[in-house]
Amino acid sequence: MVSMLQVREIEQRLRSQQRSLPYLNIDGARRLLGLPVIHSDEVFSSWIVRIMLSRKINKRKLLEEINWKEAIHLADLKPASFNLKHLVLRFNLIQIELLERSFLQFEMPFVDSLCLTTDILNRKPIFRFCPYCIAEEPYIRKSWRYAFSYACPDHGCLLLEQCTQCGESIDFEKLNISKMDELSIHDLSSCLSCGTGLSSQQPHRISDRAMNIVLDRQASMFRELSSGVRINNYIAQIRYSENGLLNCLNVGVSGSLIFKEDADEVRTAFRKAGIFSTSYWQPSGCIPVTKGVGKVKRAKQWVIKHREQL
Ligand SMILES: [Zn+2]
Numbered sequence: 202m203v204s205m206l207q208v209r210e211i212e213q214r215l216r217s218q219q220r221s222l223p224y225l226n227i228d229g230a231r232r233l234l235g236l237p238v239i240h241s242d243e244v245f246s247s248w249i250v251r252i253m254l255s256r257k258i259n260k261r262k263l264l265e266e267i268n269w270k271e272a273i274h275l276a277d278l279k280p281a282s283f284n285l286k287h288l289v290l291r292f293n294l295i296q297i298e299l300l301e302r303s304f305l306q307f308e309m310p311f312v313d314s315l316c317l318t319t320d321i322l323n324r325k326p327i328f329r330f331c332p333y334c335i336a337e338e339p340y341i342r343k344s345w346r347y348a349f350s351y352a353c354p355d356h357g358c359l360l361l362e363q364c365t366q367c368g369e370s371i372d373f374e375k376l377n378i379s380k381m382d383e384l385s386i387h388d389l390s391s392c393l394s395c396g397t398g399l400s401s402q403q404p405h406r407i408s409d410r411a412m413n414i415v416l417d418r419q420a421s422m423f424r425e426l427s428s429g430v431r432i433n434n435y436i437a438q439i440r441y442s443e444n445g446l447l448n449c450l451n452v453g454v455s456g457s458l459i460f461k462e463d464a465d466e467v468r469t470a471f472r473k474a475g476i477f478s479t480s481y482w483q484p485s486g487c488i489p490v491t492k493g494v495g496k497v498k499r500a501k502q503w504v505i506k507h508r509e510q511l
């Protein structure tokens with residue numbers, strides 16, 4: 202019988218190693234110790250990607266271990282797809298509560314809620330970041346993945362949506378370990394596309410008044426979300442007709458419904474900076490579309506594909 206203290210000591214020692222780790226047989230369980238720790242406010246996909254970047258387990262093997270075949274960002278919305286008890290037995294000495302907390306959960310079907318964490322029309326995930334938080338500890342905070350999360354309350358700045366050097370957004374699907382080797386990337390402190398440090402990048406500036414409105418409304422959105430208010434009250438939906446039938450697609454959040462009487466001021470500030478395109482400003486949250494229907498239909502196909510796969 203190995204004591205918990207001994208296991209923790211082994212884990213500490215292994216964490217400082219640079220190379221891949223051996224599985225250890227501990228009290229009948231085959232464990233991998235010494236992987237990066239999951240932070241209490243970290244989103245699941247960020248932890249998985251940091252494990253990949255640590256090179257302590259091969260990417261393919263890790264995906265096999267967690268039994269995940271889809272895009273990594275989609276894992277954040279699908280806690281029921283994972284056997285968390287198995288992961289707790291397999292990796293580090295993590296508490297199951299920390300893993301449970303790392304998922305984004307909405308009181309609505311997966312396909313309907315996809316637009317709250319994904320840029321549906323451009324078919325890519327939302328991974329915003331605060332450069333100052335990244336400087337403190339390079340991982341993706343769960344709160345940054347929500348479409349209604351615009352600013353960092355700790356540092357009072359807007360979140361960045363893309364690398365200011367190369368213009369690419371963070372997308373874990375681009376993660377290719379040999380490219381990461383070339384760029385010497387070992388954690389999430391650098392842009393995965395060009396290798397530039399994220400912590401030195403400058404967020405867009407808006408007036409103090411607009412910033413206070415954003416921080417205030419964003420905080421109440423998080424309060425509402427945690428108190429069980431249905432977040433679908435804030436969704437923006439595109440409506441279009443196809444073969445005489447009315448179709449709809451959830452595409453993001455409604456800035457008008459979130460910011461209410463301050464919506465014009467916030468919209469002007471965001472538009473001037475050219476940011477947060479998944480927030481829509483039609484007063485009702487419904488967007489009638491007649492032009493560019495092709496793009497909407499392709500996005501709808503993409504969403505339906507996810508419904509079939511998951
Ligand atoms: Zn911050």
Ligand SMILES: [Zn+2]
Nearest residue numbers: 364367392395
């Ligand atoms: Zn970049």
